[in-house]
Every structure is written in structure tokens, then in C-alpha cells.
Amino acid sequence: MTFRDTSREYKNPLSFSKRAPGDEDVVRDICNNCGLINYQNPKIIAGVVAVWEDKILMCRRAIEPRIGFWTLPAGFMEQGETIAEGAAREAKEEACAEVAPDALIGIYNVSRISQVQMFYRATLLSPDIAVGPESAEVGLFSWDEIPWKELAFPSVYWALQHYQQTRAQTHFAPFSEPADWAATPGFEDLAKRYTDV
Numbered sequence: 001m002t003f004r005d006t007s008r009e010y011k012n013p014l015s016f017s018k019r020a021p022g023d024e025d026v027v028r029d030i031c032n033n034c035g036l037i038n039y040q041n042p043k044i045i046a047g048v049v050a051v052w053e054d055k056i057l058m059c060r061r062a063i064e065p066r067i068g069f070w071t072l073p074a075g076f077m078e079q080g081e082t083i084a085e086g087a088a089r090e091a092k093e094e095a096c097a098e099v100a101p102d103a104l105i106g107i108y109n110v111s112r113i114s115q116v117q118m119f120y121r122a123t124l125l126s127p128d129i130a131v132g133p134e135s136a137e138v139g140l141f142s143w144d145e146i147p148w149k150e151l152a153f154p155s156v157y158w159a160l161q162h163y164q165q166t167r168a169q170t171h172f173a174p175f176s177e178p179a180d181w182a183a184t185p186g187f188e189d190l191a192k193r194y195t196d197v
Contacts, residue, residue, distance in 0.1 A: 045117040045155075046086035047074025049163040050099045052124035055140035056160070059094045061152055062136040069152035072119065072159060073097065075134075087120050095138040096130040099123065105162045106175040108155045112194050119159040121166070154184040 012033035020027050021037055029038040049072055050057040058070050073091040077083065084101040091097040101120040108117040129138050141147075143164065151157050155177070162175040178184065182191035 040114075042111075042114040042116055044077045044083065044086075045074055045115050046077050046083045046090060047072050047117065047119045047159065048087045048091050048099055048101060048122040049105060049119060049159055050091055050097060050122040050124045052127045052140055055142055056146065056163075057091070057095055057097055057099075057124060057129060058139055058141055058146070059132075059135040060137040060139075061134065062131075063134050066152035068136070068150075070147045070150050071152040071156050073099075074117065074119065083118050084120055087118075087122070091122070092132075094132040094135050096128070096132055097138075098125040098128075100125060103166070103170075103172070104174045105159055105166065106155075106177075108158055108175075108177040110155060110177070110181075112181075117155045119155070119162075121163060149186055151186060154181050154187050154190070157184050157186065 014034070014036065015032045016029040016038060017032055018027050019030055021030055028040070030036070031038075048057075057073060059073055060070050061067050073094045074087070075090040075093070077086040078089070081089065083104075087101050088099050091099045099122040101122045103121045105119045105121050106117075108119075110117055124140075127140065129140070131138055146160065148157075158175070158177060166172045181187075182195050184191075
């Protein structure tokens with residue numbers, strides 16, 4: 001989808017062709033009439049590992065991708081919000097949960113789908129949770145109850161593992177994705193779509 005600034009009128013209609021602007025070597029969509037460059041940049045995903053009395057909030061996805069699999073509350077940031085605000089909003093939207101984000105657990109580069117996923121440790125302010133429009137089911141899971149074989153995305157696995165490693169710490173550096181994401185346990189079938197594994 002091409003960005004169009006609806007707050008102004010264009011003298012000529014937008015008409016795009018692919019070429020590298022100026023001295024860049026990246027081919028982009030550029031308007032032939034006004035020179036507007038339609039940048040396609042990675043998306044930022046904000047999420048939480050939200051906890052109530054040692055139980056972790058999880059949602060079973062009601063939408064694609066990975067419908068029916070379990071995830072942490074997370075989604076695309078909106079304009080005008082911080083990453084922590086976006087993570088809290090996603091928890092509200094997906095699980096009707098009020099959360100207070102705390103430390104940043106990880107910054108995960110998911111280059112195969114042009115995303116940067118950032119997860120915060122968070123406290124659930126109440127155990128009152130309910131299904132949101134993108135969730136088929138929500139629940140609070142102890143560590144041993146987490147549906148490890150039904151996780152939606154490798155980043156969910158990473159964030160949970162990194163939460164577990166830091167749960168007793170107040171200060172730590174955020175984690176990053178592993179060197180070989182395809183080796184994440186439980187994601188062999190997903191890895192086959194993107195690699196020669």
C-alpha cells in the first residue's frame with residue numbers, strides 16, 4: 001500500500017515506478033510526478049510477558065498467521081505511542097488485561113519478515129482477563145503449564161526463556177535473537193518455509 005498524505009492536495013496524481021533515488025542503491029517506489037518516495041521499512045512489534053502471582057498471560061490466536069497457536073500479547077505499534085505504551089495497549093486489546101510494563105526483556109530482529117520485536121516484562125494489575133477480538137482463548141500459565149509445543153512464533157519462545165532467566169533480576173541488558181533462529185525448539189516446520197533445513 002502506498003502512503004498518501006491526505007492532509008494535502010496533490011497537483012498531479014501519484015504515479016509510481018521502481019528506481020533507486022539519488023545516489024542510493026536500494027530500489028524504491030518513487031512518484032514520477034512529485035518525487036515522493038514510498039519507503040518500505042521494517043515494522044516494530046511491541047509485546048509483554050505479563051505476570052500475575054508467577055503465572056504468565058498467554059493468548060490463543062484467533063487470526064492468521066499461526067491461528068490456533070499460543071502467543072504473548074503483542075502487535076504492531078501505532079503512531080504516537082512509545083514501545084511500552086504499545087505493549088500495554090496490545091495486552092488490553094488481546095486479553096482485556098491491564099498491565100504495567102517494566103524492564104525490556106529483548107529486542108529480536110526478525111529480518112525474514114522485516115520486523116523488530118520488542119518484549120517487556122510486565123505486571124498484571126489484576127487477574128481479570130478476557131478474550132479480545134484477536135484471541136480465541138486467554139489464560140494464566142505457570143511455567144510448567146506453558147503450551148511449549150503450541151507456541152505461535154520463535155520470538156515467543158525467546159521472550160519466555162529470557163524472562164525466566166531474568167525474573168529475579170532488577171537490572172540486565174536486553175537479549176537479542178539467537179544466531180540461528182531456525183534451531184528454536186518446536187519450530188522445525190516453520191523453519192522449513194524460510195530455510196533449506
